[in-house]
Amino acid sequence: MPKPRIKTMEDLSVAIGVSRPTLSRFFQDPNLIKPKTVARIEEGLERVEYVPNFFATRLNRKSTGMIGVIIPYLNDLFFTKLLEAVEVAAMEAGLSVITKCSHSDPLIEARAAETFMSMNVDGALVTPLGDHSDQAVYQRLKSRLPFVLMDSRPTTMPDVDYVGSDHMQSTGLITEYLCRVGDPPVFLAMPRVNFNALGREAAYIAKMKELGFEPEIIGVDAVNDDGYFEGHGEAVLDKAFAQGQLADRSILCVNDRVAIGAIRAAARHGLTPGRGARGGLRIAGHDDYPLCPYLNPSLTTVAQNTDAIGRKAVSRLLQIIGGSVATDTPEISLFDGELKLRESA
Amino acid sequence: MPKPRIKTMEDLSVAIGVSRPTLSRFFQDPNLIKPKTVARIEEGLERVEYVPNFFATRLNRKSTGMIGVIIPYLNDLFFTKLLEAVEVAAMEAGLSVITKCSHSDPLIEARAAETFMSMNVDGALVTPLGDHSDQAVYQRLKSRLPFVLMDSRPTTMPDVDYVGSDHMQSTGLITEYLCRVGDPPVFLAMPRVNFNALGREAAYIAKMKELGFEPEIIGVDAVNDDGYFEGHGEAVLDKAFAQGQLADRSILCVNDRVAIGAIRAAARHGLTPGRGARGGLRIAGHDDYPLCPYLNPSLTTVAQNTDAIGRKAVSRLLQIIGGSVATDTPEISLFDGELKLRESA
DNA sequence: CATCAATATTTACGTGTGTAAAAGGGAGGA
DNA sequence: TCCTCCCTTTTACACACGTAAATATTGATG
Helix, strand or coil: CCCEEECHHHHHHHHCCCHHHHHCCCCCCCHHHCHHHHHHHHHHHHCCCCCHHHHHHHCCCCCCCCECCCEECCCCCCHHHHCCCCCCCEEEEEEEEEEEEECCCHHHHHHHHHHHHHHCCCEEEECCCCCCCHHHHHHHHHCCEEEEEEECEEEEECCCEEEECCHHHHHHHHHHHHHHHCCCCCCCCCCCCCHHHHHHHHHHHHHHHHHCCCCCCCCCCCCCCCCCCHHHHHHHHHHHHEEECCCCCCCEEEHHHHHHHHHHHHHHCCCCCCCCCCCCCEEEECCCCHHHHHHCCCCCCEEECCHHHHHHHHHHHHCCCCCCCCCCCCCCCECEEEEEECCCC | CCCCCCCHHHHHHHHHHHHHHHHHHHHHHHHHHHHHHHHHHHHHHHHHHHCCCCHHHHHHHCCCEEEEEEEEECCHHHHHHHHHHHHHHHHHHHCCEEEECCCCCCCHHHCCCCHHHCCCCCEEEEECCCCCCCCCHHHHHHHHHHHHCCCCCCCHHHHCEEEEEEHHHHHHHHHHHHHCCCCEEECCCCCEEEHHHHHHHHHHHHHHHCCCCCCCCCCCCCCCCCEEEEHHHHHHHHHHHHCCCCCEEEECCCCCCHHHHHHHHHCCCCCCCCCCCCCCEEECCCCCCCHHHHHHCCCCCECCCCCHHHHHHHHHHHHHHHHHCCCCCCCCCCEEEEECCCCCC
């Protein structure tokens, strides 16, 4: 017994016997209408099938109640974790989020931004690609709507609000830990297209100098070309171990995915990283990728506070939307990382 | 030097000196318009900033050019891989996709479905929750628009198109492999709320009987309650190993995430699964989770053909949208799994 | 220069809803 | 009974664009 389907609010108004503007207000907020009328409307909605047209409702509204989020990868649990935090925060604020993935392609990223602007979203949250994002797109975004960057901060966009981790603190934290408990670490980096990678590299160098050690960086050149972080970490260390190098060193990886590859390379060479044997191989990461506790050995790392980052990004966006804030000077929110001590270092 | 911003196509038409209907057709397909006029329009668009309003363009169109996709989790690389395949296929077909994540909540799933219907999407692709989806939602979805289920097939929805893996084949394949190379495996299952888990369990039983072995199933009851697959696998095996059980058995896990937990439990008890020692511990999974090659030991598993599944789901949707197909009888498309032999079994 | 076809413009109406102002109606109090 | 007051309805317009039919323009051809 399928209910009769009603397409327009007009038709619904005659079916229920309530004027269309009243229905319009009912769907926006039932409290605006007398309880008795509300009851009649709800009773009528029981008998028929009707949903207000998404486009028509948004066409003539000042606020669409939507925010757009752009992330660079889907196949990365860090970003999905961040996205979840954003979605939860947005839901609590009564916003619906439209997610677009740029697949690390500047063109797709630009298209997504265009889409958001054409949809009159109330604001946009963007996790930028490395240095190959089209910064003109960001300029337009900033000039047209509330706009907050997350996780990665392009040097070319100093005037945009930003929420992320304090690499100086987080990378400094694990660097210092590694130095205290064992030999000072080598830094396993990434090809220099990623601002986070650069920031952490700089933080590592600073902390090492502060402690009086000589910084040492490897993995800046791409060894493999499959584009995956794990593959990079494995390839770099596989080569090093094969040449009899690094097998007794502490290795701080730029992020956990690289560290996963690093651990794998160690295993292939019969090495088991861990804090057990002094002077032996140790491997640490950064991010607290969800699988860290389940690796063998489990991965010592620094957790990014994705929950706080997502929550802050949304609340900052709401501030700007609300207009209760000066936007001439950007707000930079950095959250501390938290040491996660496990087996690998 | 910000370009002047133009809001409506009307304003644009006076700014460029081309009629509005001509502009409308230009934005739909420039080929409909004389090259000389196209040049003039494009030249004009260089000088001003204008994007057609998303809602207005969709409001009065027969086809919105959008499809909706619902997945249950974001923090699962299997689903993100599937989503990528869908997005690629959709992009090639000129469709844009709207993704919603239900966070394994039937209410959110239902809301997402409502949203899709109110947006007049051309079709919907849904990866259902386990047995707790609201099937009334699916019924409405099916009655209102082209609708294809992916990955998991509720028994309550036999009349809906479905694209997924052939569990009988894939689970049979790895079961047979394990039986040939070593002792017949135990099946490490999941609490029975997941149709895939049930399907694979049944496939395991069938193959074992076919080969003349006695099926043996563990892990049906939840041991932990954190909701993560890895935690389930680890908890079940940790308990078993602690009791001196299963340490010399072959263990086929219902999926790779459970297997990751299983391997972790083994490591904690000093066990290294692998096909090396006859009669020793072996662990295998299902899905080919992207991290399988990087685990220690790397995980032997059966790859689901997510690429083919995503592609087929989109093409089937396009068929239904095109109307060139009988929808009275559902099409069930099952793809074969492919054995991925690695170290763990 | 006239003619025809291709293309562009004009005109007019449709899409489903938001929103504001004015007019209508019923309940309560004087 | 009359008069507020509050809520609802009516009326009207706005939103930005799709679409179709009729008309005007352009260019090439003869």
